[in-house]
Amino acid sequence: MATEPPLAFLQSRVLLVLLAIASLVLQTVALAQALSLEEASTHDLQLAFRQNNLTSRQLTNFYLNRIRMLNPLLRGVIEVNPDALSQADRADRERKAKPYGSLSALHGIPILLKDNIATKDKMNTTAGSFALLGSVVPRDAGVVARLRRAGAVLLGKASLSEWAHYRSSGAASGWCARSGQGKNPYNLSEDPCGSSSGSAISVAANMGAVSLGTETDGSILCPSSSNSVVGIKPTLGLTSRGGVVPITPRQDTVGPMCRTVADAVDVLDVIVGFDPYDAKATREASKYIPRGGYKQFLKADGLKGKRLGIFKPFFDFSSVSPVAKALESHFNILRKQGAVLVMGLANFSEVYSDSSEGVAMSAEFKLALNAYLRDLAVSPVRSLADVIAFNNRHKHVEKIDEYGQDYFLASQATNGIDKTVKSAWRNMTRLSRDGFEKLMKQNKLDALVTPDSMVTPVLAIGGFPGISVPAGYDEHGVPFGICFGGLRGSEPTLIEIAYGFEQATKVRKPPSFKW
Numbered sequence: 001m002a003t004e005p006p007l008a009f010l011q012s013r014v015l016l017v018l019l020a021i022a023s024l025v026l027q028t029v030a031l032a033q034a035l036s037l038e039e040a041s042t043h044d045l046q047l048a049f050r051q052n053n054l055t056s057r058q059l060t061n062f063y064l065n066r067i068r069m070l071n072p073l074l075r076g077v078i079e080v081n082p083d084a085l086s087q088a089d090r091a092d093r094e095r096k097a098k099p100y101g102s103l104s105a106l107h108g109i110p111i112l113l114k115d116n117i118a119t120k121d122k123m124n125t126t127a128g129s130f131a132l133l134g135s136v137v138p139r140d141a142g143v144v145a146r147l148r149r150a151g152a153v154l155l156g157k158a159s160l161s162e163w164a165h166y167r168s169s170g171a172a173s174g175w176c177a178r179s180g181q182g183k184n185p186y187n188l189s190e191d192p193c194g195s196s197s198g199s200a201i202s203v204a205a206n207m208g209a210v211s212l213g214t215e216t217d218g219s220i221l222c223p224s225s226s227n228s229v230v231g232i233k234p235t236l237g238l239t240s241r242g243g244v245v246p247i248t249p250r251q252d253t254v255g256p257m258c259r260t261v262a263d264a265v266d267v268l269d270v271i272v273g274f275d276p277y278d279a280k281a282t283r284e285a286s287k288y289i290p291r292g293g294y295k296q297f298l299k300a301d302g303l304k305g306k307r308l309g310i311f312k313p314f315f316d317f318s319s320v321s322p323v324a325k326a327l328e329s330h331f332n333i334l335r336k337q338g339a340v341l342v343m344g345l346a347n348f349s350e351v352y353s354d355s356s357e358g359v360a361m362s363a364e365f366k367l368a369l370n371a372y373l374r375d376l377a378v379s380p381v382r383s384l385a386d387v388i389a390f391n392n393r394h395k396h397v398e399k400i401d402e403y404g405q406d407y408f409l410a411s412q413a414t415n416g417i418d419k420t421v422k423s424a425w426r427n428m429t430r431l432s433r434d435g436f437e438k439l440m441k442q443n444k445l446d447a448l449v450t451p452d453s454m455v456t457p458v459l460a461i462g463g464f465p466g467i468s469v470p471a472g473y474d475e476h477g478v479p480f481g482i483c484f485g486g487l488r489g490s491e492p493t494l495i496e497i498a499y500g501f502e503q504a505t506k507v508r509k510p511p512s513f514k515w
């Protein structure tokens with residue numbers, strides 16, 4: 001695992017950061033004086049566009065400069081889009097030509113995409129691995145097609161834990177061969193969490209306005225928690241997985257990672273919906289999409305009357321840590337805002353997954369990845385076996401000796417959907433039905449509240465949604481979030497709760513890049 005860098009190296013990195021920040025300040029001071037772009041929300045930005053105080057080109061340049069200055073240190077971005085500025089120009093022209101109110105909330109807004117989300121343009125889609133460099137995707141991912149139609153500026157590809165952290169159990173969070181180790185901007189020596197590490201790091205550090213991540217189990221919720229951003233892991237199928245480098249279609253989801261709940265909702269509104277390339281799941285989940293979209297659920301009094309379940313074992317109130325203190329005060333705020341806290345939920349084993357998730361995933365990954373690779377227009381690798389062989393030929397750059405590829409090897413050794421996998425599926429259906437679903441219904445809960453991302457396996461195996469909202473900073477300055485999880489299709493309720501909590505607490509602050 002990671003070794004301590006020598007002191008001289010550390011000091012030179014500190015100097016580098018200071019220089020980077022100083023020059024960044026100089027470069028952006030003119031723009032910042034006119035309008036504070038740091039921490040600007042999509043709502044602020046649209047207002048500035050409309051008042052002719054800002055163009056999408058200026059905004060895109062602001063983020064490109066931030067990436068140039070900060071990314072050598074943070075490594076949250078793998079590639080920037082050579083067409084970003086021309087897309088911004090087009091948005092600026094369209095805004096002049098079209099009537100006010102006819103444009104989407106993301107029109108002209110620069111977005112970063114996790115590098116496992118396909119774009120059919122000059123950018124590569126590689127899940128962070130050299131094995132996919134030079135591959136050509138057949139088409140944009142379903143969510144990307146929607147972003148383009150909405151007029152968003154595709155700013156670049158965000159880094160990730162390579163292969164969405166499904167190559168090996170031993171790999172570091174936030175590491176991929178193509179861009180190296182992503183850093184937590186709040187404490188550069190701490191874990192950014194993954195696998196959507198770059199998406200979280202980048203929006204936290206204002207290297208993009210908004211971003212997309214993906215989650216199979218924890219990959220949106222955990223990095224959101226660790227980088228003080230809001231992450232929405234939607235109900236399975238609410239957002240298309242078409243054109244996303246898969247782990248398993250049984251659990252994979254695409255969701256927004258942004259600085260505020262309102263920004264995340266603006267992104268969600270654009271990306272949800274049917275996609276012929278993920279037809280079954282997106283058709284089934286489209287019944288959950290509310291008429292008029294999700295924005296209507298951004299209510300300041302969203303917590304009023306909500307029943308929130310608290311899992312005692314997840315909250316350590318005996319401790320005097322800043323985390324325990326913050327959570328205790330948040331509980332009081334939740335009550336003050338009119339929520340009812342149901343505290344008696346003590347037994348986690350009843351709603352927790354067993355080994356079934358891992359067993360099923362291992363078999364499903366090989367099938368799903370092989371199908372993705374076969375569908376590519378051009379690719380140096382066409383199967384999981386090819387990727388494993390590639391890694392063995394490029395041991396050094398892919399850090400095979402250090403991090404291994406045990407998940408890949410185990411998956412390669414599986415034989416399709418056999419009896420064991422079917423038994424695992426049955427177990428997970430039973431665990432969800434007798435566990436989380438029963439718990440929610442019996443206690444008439446609107447959401448289950450957990451710190452950080454501890455609840456993710458429960459949400460993962462049932463295709464349930466969750467939202468992580470910034471909740472504080474620990475003794476090392478590392479952020480932590482609070483997660484609201486609910487039944488399938490409960491995004492409207494979760495958004496009311498998350499927005500109510502965010503507005504009552506306002507915990508997020510921009511990072512200061514300390515070691």
Ligand SMILES: *[C@@H]1O[C@H](CO)[C@@H](O)[C@H](O)[C@H]1NC(C)=O
Binds near residue numbers: 053
């Ligand atoms: C936009 O410009 C106008 C006029 O210069 C100014 O009054 C207003 O405050 C500006 N708005 C923003 C968001 O900067």
Ligand SMILES: *[C@@H]1O[C@H](CO)[C@@H](O)[C@H](O)[C@H]1NC(C)=O
Binds near residue numbers: 133
């Ligand atoms: C995509 O990868 C190729 C190397 O194969 C590189 O030349 C190109 O610059 C990459 N695209 C972007 C947008 O960085």
Ligand SMILES: *[C@@H]1O[C@H](CO)[C@@H](O)[C@H](O)[C@H]1NC(C)=O
Binds near residue numbers: 347348349350
């Ligand atoms: C928790 O649930 C497990 C599994 O259902 C059960 O065996 C155990 O007795 C329960 N523990 C408590 C404290 O209720």
Ligand SMILES: *[C@@H]1O[C@H](CO)[C@@H](O)[C@H](O)[C@H]1NC(C)=O
Binds near residue numbers: 356420
């Ligand atoms: C499914 O559950 C049964 C009974 O609890 C257990 O024996 C079996 O090992 C589980 N299957 C898997 C794949 O975990």
Ligand SMILES: *[C@@H]1O[C@H](CO)[C@@H](O)[C@H](O)[C@H]1NC(C)=O
Binds near residue numbers: 187476477
């Ligand atoms: C960052 O974390 C390290 C431990 O990983 C700790 O020693 C250090 O004090 C932290 N820095 C800050 C600024 O809190």
